[in-house]
Amino acid sequence: MTATYGSTITGLGAYRPHRVVTNADVVRETDVTEDWIEERTGIRTRHSAGPEETVPAMSAEAGGKALAMASVDPSEVDLVILATATKRDRIPGGAPEVASRIGIPACGAFDLNAACAGFAYSVAMASNAVRLGEARNVLVVGAEHLTAYIDPDDPATYVIFGDGAGAAVVSRSSGNDIGPVVWGSDGGRAKILGTKWADDGREYASMNGPLVYRWSTKNVPPVAREACVRAGVDIADIDWFVPHQANLRIIEQLSEILGIPDEKVARDVVDTGNTSAASVPLALSRLHESGRTKPGDTVLLLGFGAGLAYASQVIKMP
Template sequence: MTEIYGSRISGIAAYRPSRLVSNEELSPLTTVSPQWIEGRTGIKTRHHANDQEDLVTMSVAAGEKALVTADVDPAELDLTIVATATRRRRMPGIAPEVASRIGLPNSGAYDLNAVCAGFTYSLAMASNAVRLGEARHALVIGAERTSDWIDPEDPDTFVIFGDGAGAAVVSRSQEPGIGPAVWGSDGARHNVLGITEKADGREYVAMNGPLVYKWSTATMPDVAHRACAAAGISLREIDWFVPHQANNRIIKTLTENLGLPPERVVNDVVDTGNTSAASVPLALSRLRESGRSTPGEKVLLLGFGAGLTYAGQVVRMP
């Protein structure tokens, strides 16, 4: 019989591109004012990657820092998963190159595309590999360059998306530190959010914002409760809530619907924008960097977005 181990997040880190883009800088490029952008989305700034900050470079930077915070020997890192939906080159995936550049001689590697839920899906995959003994340690990275896929003629998407990468190391532990994933999808609504092609052949992100808002705020509270139940706790026992950083309106409505205290909800979207698969690890890293959290505290993660896909799980802070 295969022995089942515990798994935990042993390290978490982030990479945010150096260029910080304000609403005042974006506004002249599109059709809305800085006040409209902040009032509609809650976003004040977002990071846009430069030509040198490609997906691999950002992933490597975040992954290297996560390994340092986890204090893990690279030779014992057996699996690398990169969650991304914004790579233009269809194959190969970037995970093997990321593992090679970091210097992980024994790591299997693959990409996963569940868009905004990509990190939570990948975290579940890594946790399962560690628990089954298939990996001693696993590296999970969410990385996106959404700025490559936005169009100033569509302000609903042009002003919300940002770039970056967040990484977590998943390690074997005596006690469970990553709860079971509760996930699902609604493929009948796949056209609500995704890449579309213009008449001139250019591709960009298009979104039905009102439908995304209604779907996420109506569906995710049940997912949150089920994720807590799967972890054997109630929602009131959660110390922190880290949802996908879609926009401030969605985060605020979810917080109210769940009855959670706002001071226990991580809101990174104000400064970072919507970074798709990178948003949850970036927000989780921001929480750790802030000094507000304590190792072992219970965090509810909730990823949701295009597909439509979603996943929730409870983890312990590293």
């Protein structure tokens, strides 16, 4: 089978829960200080979902905004992909509910769990479906409810994670505005970032921060470089760099290694925290909403995290 169409991102949308959690709020639940949090993570605030702000509910809000920006009617969506690792009910998947909430009739719908790399994985799959003529428009959503998995006795995870959803519409195009994906995994070291079961019967996020930092800053930059090569773009010509918003220190180190100037780097993590699969689309949406981007800007996306899974591609802004 050969590609028949091009693919492009035509719309973006975001949803951040109403409750904003400051570092001052966090320190009341832990034994760390506000300075400790900001020095190690760069995070100042994050959002925490309420009982009604479920993964499907947040996804539908973000997805509806993305469709509106794209001027795509729900009836024109053929596939919904929901990237998430934190939907509490494993069965059924959340994507069919997202489609139903938005009013998308009888579309294909499935969940994808590549954790923090989930959005990049999903964009690649959506692009392939569009290019092969299997779908006209694909709604891709990255959404997480990570605050349901944080333990106040574990500051390494309690202070960084937040909730939210970001979405993109991938549509048919005459050009190829979504570059080839570079993806992979390192399952032999998967246990440095995942979950654990506590004595109280709850499942909590678990992370070896120093090992995650060393692994990501050593192994992820070559992936980003290769994505630029495959897209036929010099990394110096990238207009924006939108990596997974793990923490500010990792983002700054990756940017320095890749030689990307500070003014071209998304830093949504400062106000939104680490939202895993939602982090890249949330940061992408915020860049668009800020008015700092223009249609056709070249953006390097880079997702990496639990698994250890990673993925990168070059796209153009809608």
